Amino acid sequence: MNLKLRLERLCDSRSWVRLHFSDGTTIMGRVLRLGHDYLEMESYGDFDKPTGRDYSKHLVPLNLVKLITIESSSFAEAERQRLNYASQIETAQETYPEIEK
Secondary structure, eight states: OOHHHHHHHHHHHTOEEEEEETTSOEEEEEEEEEOSSEEEEEEOOOTTSGGGOOOEEEEEEGGGEEEEEOOOTHHHHHHHHHHHHHHHHHHHHHTSOOOOO
16 A cells, blocks of 8 residues: 555544654654645654644655654553643633623
């Protein structure tokens, strides 16, 4: 199965993947959308830098992707980080006082 077909399936299920590039770098996140020649994914931080974990979206040209990892034990931790980020957003929205009418 070629890379694009596999990414289409992962996009439908919003699965976690780790993209590997030819220079040795990686990005781990959830696949959001697959275009003709690009991949859009959301990431919840770089696990090499645990103090700088923030939400970000990436547009990655498909010709830069060397291979993908579709199952990894670190994906569970990544999902925990996503849920933590989502709960922080919800908590921040709830702490604002109600506007008086």
